[in-house]
Amino acid sequence: EAEVAQSPRYKITEKSQAVAFWCDPISGHATLYWYRQILGQGPELLVQFQDESVVDDSQLPKDRFSAERLKGVDSTLKIQPAELGDSAMYLCASRLQGTHPNTEAFFGQGTRLTVV
Amino acid sequence: AQSVTQPDIHITVSEGASLELRCNYSYGATPYLFWYVQSPGQGLQLLLKYFSGDTLVQGIKGFEAEFKRSQSSFNLRKPSVHWSDAAEYFCAVGINQAGTALIFGKGTTLSVSS
Numbered sequence: 563e564a565e566v567a568q569s570p571r572y573k574i575t576e577k578s579q580a581v582a583f584w585c586d587p588i589s590g591h592a593t594l595y596w597y598r599q600i601l602g603q604g605p606e607l608l609v610q611f612q613d614e615s616v617v618d619d620s621q622l623p624k625d626r627f628s629a630e631r632l633k634g635v636d637s638t639l640k641i642q643p644a645e646l647g648d649s650a651m652y653l654c655a656s657r658l659q660g661t662h663p664n665t666e667a668f669f670g671q672g673t674r675l676t677v678v
Numbered sequence: 679a680q681s682v683t684q685p686d687i688h689i690t691v692s693e694g695a696s697l698e699l700r701c702n703y704s705y706g707a708t709p710y711l712f713w714y715v716q717s718p719g720q721g722l723q724l725l726l727k728y729f730s731g732d733t734l735v736q737g738i739k740g741f742e743a744e745f746k747r748s749q750s751s752f753n754l755r756k757p758s759v760h761w762s763d764a765a766e767y768f769c770a771v772g773i774n775q776a777g778t779a780l781i782f783g784k785g786t787t788l789s790v791s792s
Contacts, residue, residue, distance in 0.1 A: 566721070602785075603785070604785050606782070610779050655722075
């Protein structure tokens with residue numbers, strides 16, 4: 563069964579260091595999302611791509627976070643420098659179509675980031 | 679602004695008992711509503727969704743939810759809970775615009791006692 567792949571599953575980094583997460587969506591899925599889930603909270607959207615273009619990054623802290631999806635397939639989310647408050651689960655999701663929510667968004671297992 | 683409220687942070691239900699998880703939303707237009715389940719350390723799995731039509735929707739694992747526009751609610755129900763249902767449950771609303779995304783509630787943790 564096709565699934566959204568994320569790596570690494572777990573990452574521990576020191577504050578002020580750079581960290582990157584990778585996501586490979588389900589083949590053919592044009593829309594890709596990065597969500598951040600703080601412990602005890604629901605996921606919050608960071609950035610949304612349609613193919614290689616950013617559709618919404620209004621909630622992305624652009625002073626330290628960046629995201630790219632250069633070829634419209636896999637995607638990388640980077641944090642530089644990491645802060646203690648960035649400790650969270652980072653979830654990637656993909657959807658076949660991006661213009662109507664009547665298609666399911668599939669989530670990866672996430673990357674658990676701990677900043678020490 | 680759109681928002682989703684899940685009033686119950688934690689619920690404990692006896693195995694075999696019925697379950698209802700509450701969800702209220704705030705959205706100006708007709709909402710697209712979802713329930714997701716998340717097991718510890720895992721991603722989210724879609725249980726069911728509502729877009730239009732019949733206000734009672736059936737999902738996987740024996741779950742159902744009822745959309746009530748007058749109450750701005752989309753409560754999740756299951757007639758008989760199994761121990762494997764212990765997890766965190768998230769209600770979400772999808773906003774209908776190009777590049778739709780989900781707005782999630784803060785979740786309800788379900789514990790099942792034997």
